[in-house]
């Protein structure tokens with residue numbers, strides 16, 4: 165029986181493959197993933213974690229701008245991305261650095277974005293990731309459109325989109341979900357229920373007992389998953405992808421997880437949550453859990469860990485240096501992407517501004 | 528009298544109005560328990576309880592739409608939109624209903640609603656956090672739009688807005704939330720909506736501005752060497768616009784410069800210049816000018832300086848208009 169048939173969101177049944185210690189709780193549900201992929205998943209989880217911690221430090225030193233940390237949610241992003249094909253679309257919210265890194269965005273691009281440069285949103289050709297999407301909820305209908313286009317063009321392609329628990333309160337969430345469901349569009353929606361929307365706890369956003377149960381109203385499968393269990397997240401998305409490609413429509417996945425860091429670097433979480441709560445969730449750290457699994461599987465050792473952490477720390481440091489040395493946007497760059505061709509009045513504004521800059525330089 | 532920041536003045540006003548008028552309710556995303564992401568509503572939930580001060584789901588359409596319903600049914604909602612850039616999902620309710628109920632019901636339902644929103648640039652923020660969207664509200668009949676630039680005016684205008692029988696959009700230039708303190712009376716007072724303020728008297732040039740830019744402009748003027756005298760007007764209310772005050776001033780000076788951080792086309796300056804042309808054309812000694820952002824998407828922080836109105840740009844524009852000869 166499929167996962168969505170076994171885990172009824174109305175009964176608050178949460179799908180899990182690994183327990184908190186990384187032991188297998190459900191043998192039949194362990195997804196088939198080759199060792200190379202498992203190790204790549206682990207590597208990117210660690211990369212995201214280290215990049216995240218460093219970004220926070222850089223920000224505190226005044227070297228990085230506002231940044232939305234991902235710490236604690238790596239499994240909810242790496243599992244799904246590993247279950248996709250590289251040609252599948254990702255329509256993100258704004259806290260998906262780990263997903264970005266797995267799906268082909270470079271660390272340099274991600275950092276450049278949080279550094280305040282638009283070129284951090286221009287990804288390489290062939291990378292099927294849309295830029296960071298700040299307005300809550302608006303990414304869902306983008307995914308519905310991507311999925312609809314994939315469907316009628318008969319592509320072997322799905323669109324996966326992310327939103328937070330708070331985002332499910334938004335009208336745009338409903339519109340996008342319903343739209344995709346009506347057309348059986350191959351869309352997968354992952355709600356990262358990290359328990360808070362800035363300071364507002366999940367229970368103030370919705371009276372639904374689970375977020376997954378909202379799927380019932382759309383007439384699509386919904387399932388609550390342990391979002392700190394990378395294998396469970398992989399398995400459920402793999403299955404959702406198969407259904408989507410067969411023309412059976414969208415799936416709503418609630419990844420039950422926790423934001424270990426602040427909402428953004430401007431946020432002070434001590435106002436609205438207790439340290440003890442954070443400490444409890446630290447015990448459920450998705451990276452430790454996955455590492456234990458890999459160690460049990462004889463794929464990982466302390467020595468390898470040490471080497472990897474060093475390697476990634478160096479990579480992050482070097483990348484940030486490059487970002488710090490990047491050129492600030494030029495006058496042409498702030499004007500020229502407004503239209504394919506600059507209309508005359510705008511070209512005039514640009515030329516006048518250039519003349520002004522030249523004049524003030526000379527003075 | 529107490530020394531207050533812009534932010535404190537707003538907080539104190541909300542507190543005072545909630546205390547005096549049990550129908551005032553305050554709500555928005557994170558506005559209750561935490562007191563808002565900028566802490567503008569800090570302490571109010573504790574004092575007035577969760578019925579009157581509350582966190583909403585993330586749903587701007589419902590925030591504004593429910594304010595409409597509350598106002599019809601006896602409350603005075605003061606809703607917060609977390610950043611003006613996120614009013615768009617609620618814009619439907621603003622344009623379709625908030626601005627129209629009085630007219631639609633032939634005066635049966637007026638809506639005493641205030642919508643507060645932090646606005647404007649200069650804080651090195653992410654996308655959608657730096658815009659100046661005055662035009663989008665000023666263009667809708669039935670709405671009022673105010674933008675204070677001082678703690679004193681923030682209190683006076685917010686008090687007036689809460690007492691106003693019609694909907695008022697209350698812009699809070701976030702760049703000046705904590706920038707400097709001013710004496711603000713403890714007791715209640717209002718600053719009339721629809722009245723500009725002459726900040727500095729002069730005879731040779733009228734400069735009109737508002738919000739955070741006006742503060743920067745005052746510094747820029749202090750550093751500007753000229754034997755000409757400049758009249759500075761704080762527009763304070765964008766709609767209904769006090770063009771009479773500006774026209775009177777231009778009749779005296781003959782020159783008009785409007786400075787804002789909006790994008791250029793179809794902005795507030797466009798309207799002001801049109802009214803001056805209509806009513807004071809024969810007094811003009813130079814074509815009215817405007818200094819504002821370009822017609823581009825506000826750049827992310829690394830490029831924001833291109834769009835921002837800094838002192839150099841101000842001096843350049845002032846020199847240009849003062850030097851114009853017909």
Ligand SMILES: Cc1ncc(C[n+]2csc(CCOP(=O)(O)OP(=O)(O)O)c2C)c(N)n1
Nearest residue numbers: 259298299300328329330331360361362613
């Ligand atoms: C339409 C809109 N309204 C408000 C905001 C401001 N805002 C940014 S993040 C956030 C909370 C989001 O919470 P959630 O959806 O749970 O995602 P999380 O931040 O926890 O990842 C809010 C209200 C926004 N970005 N867009």
